[in-house]
Amino acid sequence: MRSIPLLLLGASLVSCTTAPPAPTRTAEKENRLQQLIAGKVAGTPQSCIPTISTRSGDMVVIDDQTLAFKAAGGRVYVNRLGTGCDNIGMGNSLVTKQSAASSLCRGDIAQLQNLSSGANVGSCTIGDFVPYSPAGA
Numbered sequence: 001m002r003s004i005p006l007l008l009l010g011a012s013l014v015s016c017t018t019a020p021p022a023p024t025r026t027a028e029k030e031n032r033l034q035q036l037i038a039g040k041v042a043g044t045p046q047s048c049i050p051t052i053s054t055r056s057g058d059m060v061v062i063d064d065q066t067l068a069f070k071a072a073g074g075r076v077y078v079n080r081l082g083t084g085c086d087n088i089g090m091g092n093s094l095v096t097k098q099s100a101a102s103s104l105c106r107g108d109i110a111q112l113q114n115l116s117s118g119a120n121v122g123s124c125t126i127g128d129f130v131p132y133s134p135a136g137a
Contacts, residue, residue: 025063033062036076040132048105049077049129051098061089069129077129085112085124092121104129 025033049069058070062078064086069077088094097109104126112122 025066029063032060033066033068033078036060036068036070037078037132039135040074040076041135043131043133045128045130046077047128048100048103050103059094064088065124067094074134076132078132079129080127081110082125082127084122085110086122088112091115096126 049071060068060070062068065081065083067079067081067088069079071077085094091114092112093115095111095113096104097111099105099108106126106128108126110124110126111120112124113119114121
C-alpha cells in the first residue's frame with residue numbers, strides 16, 4: 001500500500017519538472033525564423049541579454065512561444081517563452097517585468113496586455129536566450 005502513494009508522488013514530481021512541449025509552427029512561421037538565423041551559428045544559451053543590445057522595435061514574434069531579438073552586429077537572440085502568452089501580436093502587447101534594470105533574463109515575467117482595453121490577458125516567463133551570430137564573427 002505504501003508504494004502506491006510513493007509512485008504517485010514520484011509521477012507528480014516528474015510531471016512538474018518536464019519542459020513544455022516544443023512549439024508547433026506553421027510553415028510560414030518556421031520560414032520566418034529560418035530567415036532570421038540564416039547564415040548564423042548558434043551559441044551557448046544565455047540567461048540574460050542586455051536590453052541596450054537590442055534596438056527598440058527589433059523584437060520579432062515567431063509564434064506564441066518563440067521570440068527573436070535582433071541585436072547589433074547581425075546577432076539574433078531566440079527565446080522560447082513559457083506557456084500562457086498565446087496570441088502575441090494579435091491586438092496584444094508583451095510587457096516585461098525585469099529582475100535586472102538593464103537586462104532581460106530567464107525567469108522574468110512577461111504579461112500579455114490587450115492594446116485596446118489595457119487588460120492583462122495572459123502571462124508567461126522568459127526562457128534562455130540562444131544567440132545566433134554571423135558565421136566567422
